[in-house]
Amino acid sequence: MNTIICLVVFIHLFINQVQTEQCELTLNDDVQLTTSIFLQSRRFCGSYNFLTKNTHQIFISGRLVDYRSHCKRSIPNANIEIIHVQSSFRSICHELNHPNSRGYFNLSTSVTIPLTEQLFLRVTSPGYETIIKEINLPLSQKRPQTILLNWQIVLRPTKEQIKPQQQRQRMNSMIDSLMSQMTLDEKIGQLNLVTLGFDVTGPILSQNVEENIRRGLIGGVFNTYTPKAVGPLQDLAMNSTRLKIPLIFGYDVIHGHKTIFPISLGLSTTWDMALIEQSARIAAQEATADGLNWVFSPMVDIARDPRWGRISEGAGEDPWLGSQIAAAMVRGYQGHDLARSNTVIACIKHFALYGGAEAGRDYNTVDMSRITMYQSFLPPYLAAVNAGAGNVMTSFNEIDSIPASANRWLLQNLLREQWNFNGFVVTDYTAINEMIHHGIGDLQEVSARALNAGVDMDMVGEGFLTTLKKSLDEGKINEQTINQACRRILEAKYKLGLFDDPYRYIDESRTQTDIFTYENRLAAKDFARRSFVLLKTDGRTLPLARSNLNLALVGPFANDHRNLIGSWSAAGDWRQAISVLDGIHKLLGNQIQILHAKGSNIIEDAPLIELLNAHGGDIILDGRSAQEMIDEAVEISKKSDVIVAVVGESQGMTGEAASRADIGMPECQKRLLKALFDTGKPVVIVLMNGRPMTLTWENEYAAAILETWFAGTEAGNAIAEVLFGFYNPAGKLTTTFPRHVGQIPLYYNHKNTGRPFNSTQLTEKYKSRYIDLPNDPLYPFGYGLSYTSFSFGSIRVDKNELRGDSDRLTVRINVHNVGAYGGEEVIQLYISDPEASVTRAVRELKQFKKIFLRSQQQEEISFIITTNDLKFFNTNLDYVWEQGDFIIHIGPDSVNTQSTLLPAPRPLLANVGLVTSSSSPISQHKTKASISRSPSSSSSSSTNSSNSSSSGSSRSRSRSPISRRSRSPTPDKPPTPSSSTPPVTINNSNVSSSLLQQQAAAAAALFSSSSLSSLLPMYSMGLFPIPPPPPPPPILPAVNFSPEQIARVCETLEENGDIDRLGRFLWSLQVAPGSANLLVQHESILRARALVAFHLGNYRELYHLLENHKYTRDSHAKLQAMWMEAHYQEAEKLRGRPLGPVDKYRVRKKYPLPRTIWDGEQKTHCFKERTRSLLREWYLQDPYPNPAKKRELAQATGLTPTQVGNWFKNRRQRDRAAQAKNRQQYGIGAGSYSPPSSPDSSTT
Incomplete structure (x- = not known):
């Protein structure tokens, strides 16, 4: 029984004491009480010995009554106690277990405690929450005082x-009793949801809201929040209605309420469920502190078409990942107990298939097969229901x-019968009324059909309110259906x-303590920076220098606040958002020079x-002309070292x-970018x-592209920290970025076709392909770069088969951070089924x-594979696994993966050996060698399925910089198709020396018909040729190469001086500039790459090879001589004459040698590059290294232990000074990038 207890307490105190600070306390358990007591702050006056214990005589009388029984019955077995936790004192006042006590009690007791301590009154009853109230004692040195306390306490079960x-x-009994007193109008009224207040989110508004509340014709209100707005409406329901049924209040809390987080699509790219x-x-x-108890979130619709605007509200294109996110959101909103005052009812929307709108046009028709529904679109809804x-x-x-x-099949057969959903169903805004336009009846007809199908609450349209009684009289519905819908609404209110x-x-007090707090803003900044996806980097521009930098910050969003919080941020205040300009100023102050210009309007249409x-x-056009704004941006860009363009x-x-039909950059912003590119300065x-854009x-x-979505309240602070290296971006895409809008819909888990296209079949026409564009995307699902580099080892499995549902198989792979920064990586496991009873995704x-x-x-990363990972829906819509072979793919994204063949789950033991999947028709280009990932540009290396009709292109993550074309970019030019040649499968198997001569001969004669000049566009841009030359024949297909063998081939070609064939050979192995395959990091191969880069004039690639790899002294000398010779040749071309000693001296001054590390001796000039990075990474882990650690670092860096200790000491002093300065200026500390905790660790 739900109870409100009224106590009238008379307390007589025979004490002489000073006044203590009064604090009323209401808690639910003793543990919380103890914590709160020790955190109490007290003020005292006078000179007294406060530790002296005194004896207090206390007399209490009061009464406990049952509110719902109108004070006529007592609460059985209720205990009233005075407690003093510090001295473990408990005085049981009275046990109210007498049937005729009617709740009255009396108590007198003596308490001996220090003057500074506090007393509490505790009320307990079996089956109810414990209530604890502080006894505030207005103490005086004079005579005893009589205190009258009027307390109203609610005991909840x-x-x-x-x-x-x-x-x-208990719930059914209460609701049965209530519904027996309700009239038909009051029951229908509970099915009516109206809008009132701050936001207009649909075509019509509700009328006569307050009058209908008084008449009991409204069950809930949305678009109204804050206690001041919600309170009067609840007062109407509780004081002006017959049965005093409370209202439920809902709102669109999509990605934060007052503190706005990144949009839902951005949150999904964190791949972090916690x-x-x-x-x-x-x-x-x-939301609950602002008067709400129901939120219209999460949106779990799978979306494959980026033209659809509401893709920003979801979790992307993958049903499995979308299911994990949907369940996490529901757990976050509802917690473990809806009865707690800081939880809300979560709303799964939009049920169902809303993201499959044809042509990406909102509210459009959806037409798909049942098997596609079950396999690809329904899983997130089911996961949210199960949560x-x-x-x-x-x-x-x-x-x-x-x-x-x-749709009765959807709402009854599927949702309630198959999935056992027991909550209530609400329509979207006026969805019942809009069925009239679908052509299935008038308002009365569609309202009756909606109720019979399983809808419980009508949002705004009032079709239920105005037509259900008439439909009941005409027999179109029955009263039992109305009762069921009404019961579900009342059950939701009961659970709350x-x-x-x-x-x-x-x-009102919670609005000050729980909303837009400092802690929430810190969380918003952390969420934002974890959501950023580094789409491209040349390996040199980012992260930006933190001092001695002239930065040009341009773009219509550089100092914008309004757009930072994104769409569906209804309660958020954009004026409180931090712009990018503000964030950089706040982070670095005057350490760098910032030049700002708007550059263009957002749009000019x-x-x-x-x-x-x-x-x-709120799009406001600038008063200047477009050319004037561009000229201003170009002028400041010429004075800068690097340009950051904030556009979108x-x-x-x-x-x-x-x-949007065109998801590219607005034309006015494109013109700005073209002008910035023409300056020759690196543009970030x-x-x-x-949404994904073209x-x-x-x-x-x-030079670099950072995807920040709409990052929310703390967007500017988060962007600044990532740009300047205080945080290493680690986001991964959950949607595919197309090259062109003509590829849409484009998603990674597509089906095969009967005529699949392979990227090497360039002259094949009768294949599933575009003749003017590659099939693969610009950025595939799961893609995202980092400031560091990761390499993946080969896949290992603990056994070669699964034996059924109870069996498990462990897959392991080693991941190595080979870069100079600490960072996060998402290791992704995909499964392919090459042969099944129905067609499967690639x-x-x-x-x-x-x-x-x-x-x-x-x-070492391990995954446990069971038959649940192999299941799918068959033609009977049964979720099953079948016998056969499956392919496991593991990698940093959906394209750049390693694969291995997993023998099928079998009902009986079978001896099936594990083999590589190079023979698999699903994935042709597989390798057991390591796959290295490091920041790169857009070089492509397709390792996806050869059957893929629109397979994604692998984004290389090498640190190789990319040279921009010498010509001016032209945004009006259509995108140029690119392609890639598959790598040769490389194994570590030993090959006899007798074959080496054959391999070398084959390599030397490989591309005799092609000229190296045809590769110039590829090497100058870090891309593959457009269009590429005819694909080369395989090099002895029956033989697999080891890195040593490949190195010998390179040495043979280098000794013969055949640079042309050497370049073709390297390209065939995917070790050209910008490639992701770092398997062949043999010194001879690196030297061969440098030689090819030198002959092609790709000096940035040559610089990269010198700076980022180790060589012996001889190779190091050759590469440095090559570097200087390259610049001598360039200088001779410019001067038109041979260089003299003075000219060469000037060239050496202008183009200093890269700071290269070679084996054997470690030079001090390396300190500014690799040594500093290594020390910084260790500093982030432990700023106070012990002597053993100093010796270890000294050995790794070539310094002395004293030098290492001095570096750490100076770094600590700088950090303390910077934090003190930031606290003084901004109220917070800003330090170096601190690595996040492991995903397995608990989240604070």
């Missing part, structure tokens, strides 16, 4: 002490030619505790501006009703957008692990 069936029985759950937990805390979501929202679209809100305390979410501004777009979409260009593009042209010319994500590795740290 303790869920832990009541079995689930008892809770259900972080996503925490974001929902914080959002629920803020305990209390509400489902129907979608606008039709399914099997029946609108979702009237609204019948116990209708005002539990209306607390007048009709589009009018449309967006009519709905809160406005928040109104994404979200609901914001579909910072993207702000809510960035083929931008990717070609930018690969499907099944597991992943996110790890942090220090520089040079290596870790």
Whole structure:
């Protein structure tokens, strides 16, 4: 029984004492009480010995009554105690177990405690929460005082002490009693959800809201928040209605309430379920403090078309990853107990298939097969239901030619019968009324069909309110259906505790303590920087220098606040968001010089501006002409060392009703970028957008591209920390970025075709391909670079078969951070089924692990494979696994993976050996060698399925810089197709020396028909030829090469001086500049790469090879001589004459030698590059190294232990000074990048 206890307490105190600070305390358990007591602060006056114990005589009388029984019955077995925790004193006042006591009690007791301590009154009763109230004693040195305390306490049932069936029985009993008193109008009224307040999120508004509340014709209100706005409406329901049924209050809390986090698509790119759950937990805390108890989130629709504006609200294109995120969001919103005042009901939307709208046009028709629904679109909804979501929202679209809100198969057969959903179903905004336009009936007809299909609450349309009684009279519906819908709404309110305390979410004090707090903003910054995806880097520009830097910050979003919080940030205040300019100033102050210019407007399309501004777009055109703004940006860019261009979409260009046919950069911003590229300075593009965009042209010319989405309240601070290396970006895409809008829909887990296209079949026409564009995307699913580099070892399995449902198989792979920075990596496991009873996707994500590795740290990653990972839906829609062979792919994204063949799960033991998948028809280009990932540009190396009709292109992560073309970029030029040649399969198997001569001969005669000049575009841009020359024949296909053997081939060609064939040979092995395959890091091969780069004039590649690899002294001398000779030749071309000694001296001064590390001796001039990076990484782990660690670092860096100790000492002093300065200026400390904790560790 839910109870409110009224106590009238008379306390007589025979004491002489000073006044203590009064603090009223309400807690639920003793542990919390003890913690709070020790945190109490007290003020005292006078000169007294406060530790002296005194004896206090206390007299208490009072009464406990049952509120719902109108003070006529007592609470059985209720105990009232005075407690003093510090001295372990407990005085049992009275046990109210007499049937005729009617709740009255009396107590007198003596308490001996120090003057400074406090007393508490505790009320306990079996099956109810413990209530503890502080006894505030106004102490005086004079006579005793009489204190009158009027306390109203709500005792709620303790869920832990009541079995689930008892809770259900108690709820059913209460709701049965209430519904027996309700009229038909009041029952229908509970099915009516109205909008009132701050936001307009649909075509119509509700009318006569307050009057209908008084009449009991409204069950819930949305778009209203804050206790001041919600409180009066709840007052109407509780004081002006017959049965006093409380209202439920909902709102669109999508990615934060007041503290805005990155948009949902951005949060998904963290691949961090604990972080996503925490974001929902914080959002629920803020929402409940603002009067809300129901949020219209999460949106779990799978979206494969980036033209659809609401792709920004979801988790991308993959059903498995989307399911993990959906469950995490529900857990974050609802917690473990909805009765707690900081939890909300989560709403699964939009059920179902809303993301499959044809042509990406919002509200459009969806037409797909049942097997596609089950396999690719429904899993996230099911995961959210299994996580305990209390509400489902129907979608606008039709399914099997029946609108979702009237689809009985969807809402009854699937949702309630197959999935056992027991919450309530609400429509989307006026979805019932909109079924009239679908052509299935008038308002009365569609309302009846919606109720019969399983809809419980009508949002805004009031079709239920105005037509259900008439439909009941005409026999179109029955009263039992109305009762079922009404019961589900009342059950939701009961679970929220609204019948116990209708005002539990209306607390003005919580708006000051729980909303937009400093801790929440710190969390928002952490979420933002973890969501950023580094799409491209030349390995040199980022991270930016933190001092002695002239930075040009340009773009319409460089100092913008309005668009940072993105779409569906309804309660967020954009004026509190931190811009990029503010964030950099706050982080570095005057350490760098920042030159700022707007450069362009966001858009200049007048009709589009009018449309967006009519709905809160806030797009304001600059008073200057477009050319004047560009000229200003170019002028400051010429004075800078590097340009950061902050460009993208406005928040109104994404979200609901914001579909775009062209998802490229707006033309005015493209003209700005072209002018910036023409300056010759490195340009870093910072993207702000809510969808994948076509960035083929931008990717070609930018030095780096950082995808930041709409990052929320702390966007500017987070972007600044990532740009300047305080945080190493580790986000991974959850949607595919196409090269061109003509490729859409484009997603990684597509099906095969009967005529699959392979990237080497360039002259084949009758294949599933585009003749003017590659099939592969610009950036594939799972893709994301880092400031460091990771290499992947070969896949290992503990056995060669699975024996059924109970069996498990362990897959292991070593991951090594080979770069100079600590960083995070997401190891992704995909599975392919090359032969099944139904066609399967080319690969499907099944597991992943996110790890942090220090520089040079290596870790073994293991995955447990069971038959659950191999299951799929067959033609009967049964979720099954079948016998056969499966292929496991592991890598840093969906394309750049290693693979191995996994023999099928078998009901009986079978001896099937494990083999590599090079013979598999699904994945032709497999390797058992390591796959290295490091920051790179856009070089492509297709390792995807050879059957893939639109396979993604692998993004190389080598640190090789990319030279921009000498010509001026032209944004109007259509994207140029690119392709890649598959690598030769390389094994570590030994080959007899007798074969080496054959291999060398084959390599020497390999490309005699092609000229090396045809490779010039590839090497100068770090890309493969466009179009490439005819693919080379394989080099002795029956023989696999080891790195040593490849090195001997390179040495043979180098000795013969055949640079042309050497370049073709390296290209065939995918070790050309910018390649991701770092298997062949043999010194001879590196020297051969340098030789080819030298002859092609690719000096940036030559510089990269010198700076980032170790050589023997002889090779080092050859490469440095090659470096200087390259610049001598360039200088001779410019002067038109041979160089003299003075000229060569000037060239050496202008182009200093790279600081190279060679084996044997470690020179001090290396300190500024690799040594500093190594020391910095160790410093981040332990700023106070012990002597043993100093000796270890000294040996690794070539310094003395004293030098290492001095470096650490100076670094600590600089950090303390910087933190003190930041605290003085901004109130917070800013230090170096600190690595995140392991995903397996608990989250604070």
